[in-house]
Amino acid sequence: KNEVEQSPQNLTAQEGEFITINCSYSVGISALHWLQQHPGGGIVSLFMLSSGKKKHGRLIATINIQEKHSSLHITASHPRDSAVYICAVLSDSGGSQGNLIFGKGTKLSVKP
Amino acid sequence: DTGVSQDPRHKITKRGQNVTFRCDPISEHNRLYWYRQTLGQGPEFLTYFQNEAQLEKSRLLSDRFSAERPKGSFSTLEIQRTEQGDSAMYLCASSSTIGQGLNTEAFFGQGTRLTVV
Numbered sequence: 001k002n003e004v005e006q007s008p009q010n011l012t013a014q015e016g017e018f019i020t021i022n023c024s025y026s027v028g029i030s031a032l033h034w035l036q037q038h039p040g041g042g043i044v045s046l047f048m049l050s051s052g053k054k055k056h057g058r059l060i061a062t063i064n065i066q067e068k069h070s071s072l073h074i075t076a077s078h079p080r081d082s083a084v085y086i087c088a089v090l091s092d093s094g095g096s097q098g099n100l101i102f103g104k105g106t107k108l109s110v111k112p
Numbered sequence: 113d114t115g116v117s118q119d120p121r122h123k124i125t126k127r128g129q130n131v132t133f134r135c136d137p138i139s140e141h142n143r144l145y146w147y148r149q150t151l152g153q154g155p156e157f158l159t160y161f162q163n164e165a166q167l168e169k170s171r172l173l174s175d176r177f178s179a180e181r182p183k184g185s186f187s188t189l190e191i192q193r194t195e196q197g198d199s200a201m202y203l204c205a206s207s208s209t210i211g212q213g214l215n216t217e218a219f220f221g222q223g224t225r226l227t228v229v
Contacts, residue, residue, distance in 0.1 A: 033218060043155075043203065043220035086154055088218075099168055100145060100205070100218060102154040 003027050006087050006103035013110050019074040021106045023087030026068065030092040034061050034072045037084040037105065046072070046085075077110045084108070118204050118221035125194055125228055132190045133224045137206030144187050145218070146179055147203040148172070155203055161187060162209070194228045201225050 034046040047061040063070040087103040147155035163184040181187040207218040
């Protein structure tokens with residue numbers, strides 16, 4: 001079992017739809033990152049959070065430390081949101097302390 | 113400072129050759145990470161540095177792989193005797209620890225795409 005699991009793996013939505021991507025993790029963490037990766041490889045950090053909720057424009061990220069779960073929401077989705085969204089946790093336990101552990105990503109395609 | 117930069121962006125090499133990649137992190141960042149990503153997969157951790165100290169290496173990092181960060185600034189990742197299975201995107205990221213070891217956001221370079229033929 002992977003230490004960071006994302007769902008769904010692939011997501012197709014119509015423009016304007018509300019989108020949710022989920023991330024569950026099994027290790028102790030000090031922070032969780034949501035990242036966006038476009039074709040061509042460039043990765044952009046969207047959020048880093050360790051508790052509660054953060055909002056930036058149409059993007060909202062929440063985390064529940066007790067349940068070891070985070071969600072990324074996109075409101076009023078747009079075709080330019082099409083990308084791979086990756087959850088990564090900053091481990092604070094044992095031999096992986098300080099290491100970023102990545103999920104496999106969720107490929108989002110928003111159709112006009 | 114324009115962010116994390118990696119060089120080269122693309123590298124094609126013949127099997128058995130050695131290759132070296134460079135990463136220049138954001139200047140005030142003390143942590144530097146190397147990751148490898150193959151098509152359709154999330155990035156896989158290879159190694160990371162805090163300042164010049166290499167704190168952790170993945171089991172994925174065979175003895176053909178070596179990384180350095182001699183002055184705690186830029187880092188190099190060398191792959192010796194490349195194999196076709198080494199073909200991947202190699203990503204570098206940097207972040208900073210502040211206060212009680214809390215980490216700031218990680219910023220990623222554009223990656224170096226390696227193709228071994």
